[in-house]
Amino acid sequence: MHYYMTASELAQRIKKKDVSAEETARSFIERIEELDGSIGSFITVEKDRALDTARDIDKKLRQGCELSPLAGIPIALKDNICTENIRTTCASKTLEDFVPSYSADVYERLEKAGCITLGKTNMDEFAMGSSTESSVFKVTRNPWDYSRIPGGSSGGSAAAVAAGMAAFALGTDTGGSVRQPAALCGMVGMKPTYGRVSRYGVVAFASSLDQVGPITRDVRDCALVLNHICGHDRRDSTSMNVAVPDFQQGLEEGIKGMRIGIPSEYFGEGIEQGVRDRVTDAIGVLEDLGAECEEVSLPHTPYALSVYYIISSAEASSNMGRYDGIRYGYRAKDYSDLLDMYIKTRSEGFGAVVKQRVMLGTYALSSGCYEAYYKKAQKVRTLIKADFDSVFEDYDLIVCPTSPFVAFRLGEKTDDPLENSLSDVYTIPANIAGLPALSVPCGFSEGLPVGLQFIGKPFAENTLLRAAYAYEQNTGFHTTHPQVKGGAMQ
Amino acid sequence: MITKEDVEYVAGLARLELTEEEKEEFAKTLGDILEYVQRLEDVDTGSVQTTAHILPLINVYREDEVEPSVDRERILANAPDTLNGCFRVPRVI
Numbered sequence: 001m002h003y004y005m006t007a008s009e010l011a012q013r014i015k016k017k018d019v020s021a022e023e024t025a026r027s028f029i030e031r032i033e034e035l036d037g038s039i040g041s042f043i044t045v046e047k048d049r050a051l052d053t054a055r056d057i058d059k060k061l062r063q064g065c066e067l068s069p070l071a072g073i074p075i076a077l078k079d080n081i082c083t084e085n086i087r088t089t090c091a092s093k094t095l096e097d098f099v100p101s102y103s104a105d106v107y108e109r110l111e112k113a114g115c116i117t118l119g120k121t122n123m124d125e126f127a128m129g130s131s132t133e134s135s136v137f138k139v140t141r142n143p144w145d146y147s148r149i150p151g152g153s154s155g156g157s158a159a160a161v162a163a164g165m166a167a168f169a170l171g172t173d174t175g176g177s178v179r180q181p182a183a184l185c186g187m188v189g190m191k192p193t194y195g196r197v198s199r200y201g202v203v204a205f206a207s208s209l210d211q212v213g214p215i216t217r218d219v220r221d222c223a224l225v226l227n228h229i230c231g232h233d234r235r236d237s238t239s240m241n242v243a244v245p246d247f248q249q250g251l252e253e254g255i256k257g258m259r260i261g262i263p264s265e266y267f268g269e270g271i272e273q274g275v276r277d278r279v280t281d282a283i284g285v286l287e288d289l290g291a292e293c294e295e296v297s298l299p300h301t302p303y304a305l306s307v308y309y310i311i312s313s314a315e316a317s318s319n320m321g322r323y324d325g326i327r328y329g330y331r332a333k334d335y336s337d338l339l340d341m342y343i344k345t346r347s348e349g350f351g352a353v354v355k356q357r358v359m360l361g362t363y364a365l366s367s368g369c370y371e372a373y374y375k376k377a378q379k380v381r382t383l384i385k386a387d388f389d390s391v392f393e394d395y396d397l398i399v400c401p402t403s404p405f406v407a408f409r410l411g412e413k414t415d416d417p418l419e420n421s422l423s424d425v426y427t428i429p430a431n432i433a434g435l436p437a438l439s440v441p442c443g444f445s446e447g448l449p450v451g452l453q454f455i456g457k458p459f460a461e462n463t464l465l466r467a468a469y470a471y472e473q474n475t476g477f478h479t480t481h482p483q484v485k486g487g488a489m490q
Numbered sequence: 491m492i493t494k495e496d497v498e499y500v501a502g503l504a505r506l507e508l509t510e511e512e513k514e515e516f517a518k519t520l521g522d523i524l525e526y527v528q529r530l531e532d533v534d535t536g537s538v539q540t541t542a543h544i545l546p547l548i549n550v551y552r553e554d555e556v557e558p559s560v561d562r563e564r565i566l567a568n569a570p571d572t573l574n575g576c577f578r579v580p581r582v583i
Binding site for chain 1: 496500506519524527539541542561565567568570577581582
């Protein structure tokens with residue numbers, strides 16, 4: 001079934017003219033029409049635009065133009081990535097009718113490479129959440145078990161790729177929002193180093209943590225997508241002007257002699273036995289492949305979730321300040337004056353989770369609390385980063401679980417924000433320290449996918465990809481697909 | 491411990507209006523979260539510098555040159571209310 005082909009394989013078929021870009025796009029759109037009523041990955045599907053773009057690619061092929069390795073590949077984008085003339089909602093009532101007048105840097109780059117954008121995917125409202133359940137538009141179901149969450153916040157993107165409704169997708173990762181849903185849906189997900197990918201045109205949640213990343217079927221595709229989305233952008237002042245290597249280079253060199261640290265803090269209380277077993281098996285595989293795996297310590301790990309809660313909420317409360325109902329977005333209908341308009345607009349436009357984060361962030365930044373919460377969290381952030389710096393003096397990378405548990409049931413944890421966030425305890429530290437991290441499938445527990453996480457040194461994505469590729473090619477969990485079905489949901 | 495009055499104060503700063511139900515709920519959830527993050531007090535950060543972001547970047551400047559930007563009409567197309575090429579807001583004076 002070509003729905004489960006990698007982007008690299010699909011591109012070959014299109015390039016060799018075995019199949020046209022238009023036929024490919026049409027088949028993926030039919031797949032969405034068949035399945036997405038059950039899964040709920042997409043907020044917006046751009047059928048006509050996708051087919052038009054695909055016909056353009058076919059025309060260029062017929063003319064013998066040299067095309068990029070991603071030409072004609074059908075993709076999905078998380079709905080917080082601005083797409084000129086395509087509605088970008090952040091799964092919020094606030095931006096329900098927002099049609100950007102400009103495009104995010106990552107979207108421009110993928111369009112230029114000839115990717116076919118099928119549509120925009122569901123997410124937690126403004127990316128605040130870990131299960132995609134805070135979307136105001138719809139529920140997204142895990143393709144492996146429709147009674148379970150796909151993870152989040154990029155749950156629509158991960159479910160779309162897992163169910164064969166897109167060859168790959170982009171998500172954003174503030175505390176694990178690419179890696180965790182990728183893990184829970186059995187896909188490869190990567191958060192590049194902070195500064196590697198431009199955030200221009202990506203709706204901000206927590207600006208010092210946010211990073212765009214790909215969700216793909218395998219590690220080679222992950223490298224391929226990185227080749228196209230990374231690079232300096234002067235429109236994002238936190239975009240680093242560093243050389244971008246060919247991420248596919250050296251992928252097959254193996255991991256013999258590579259030094260891998262296994263942080264003991266990532267195997268403590270709260271991890272499911274099935275997850276622990278699969279990750280332990282995976283470490284065994286890495287050793288068999290010639291890596292030297294040793295236990296290490298990242299002693300400030302128990303404080304990471306607290307630091308994340310304070311910093312991300314503080315930055316969110318500041319970023320959400322722009323939704324005042326004046327320049328764009330929702331505006332309340334009835335109000336008495338300007339201040340009342342702000343208040344009603346925001347109170348009606350934001351959902352419960354967004355309000356909660358804005359409240360927490362406002363509190364943490366308020367006079368009298370700033371030192372105790374925000375400044376304290378920024379200091380502990382320094383210590384968390386120092387833990388990693390110290391381990392990376394002796395080791396090439398760190399290996400640990402991506403999530404402490406497999407996908408939980410819809411509605412199981414929505415009431416308790418702390419419990420909901422516990423699924424991010426192993427992904428958050430890489431955001432706090434700005435490090436590149438990647439999740440790769442490492443087997444199943446109770447029939448549900450488990451993710452193995454690799455964390456690397458700043459801008460050392462190549463090392464992560466090489467190790468993940470060696471692991472993936474020697475295990476092959478990425479070749480198992482969920483049994484998906486269409487039809488109306490019960 | 492977060493009281494209903496605390497919640498009302500913070501909601502005012504955040505330009506939010508909460509229902510009685512929301513006030514009670516936020517008093518509990520914010521209280522729970524703040525109690526959880528109390529653990530940061532166990533960490534000795536006496537001489538530790540803060541980290542605002544992790545990149546070795548201080549100020550990023552560009553030449554102060556006029557460049558074309560997005561067309562005014564296209565920007566205004568997303569505004570809830572406009573008048574004579576401007577955003578329109580309720581009277582403030």
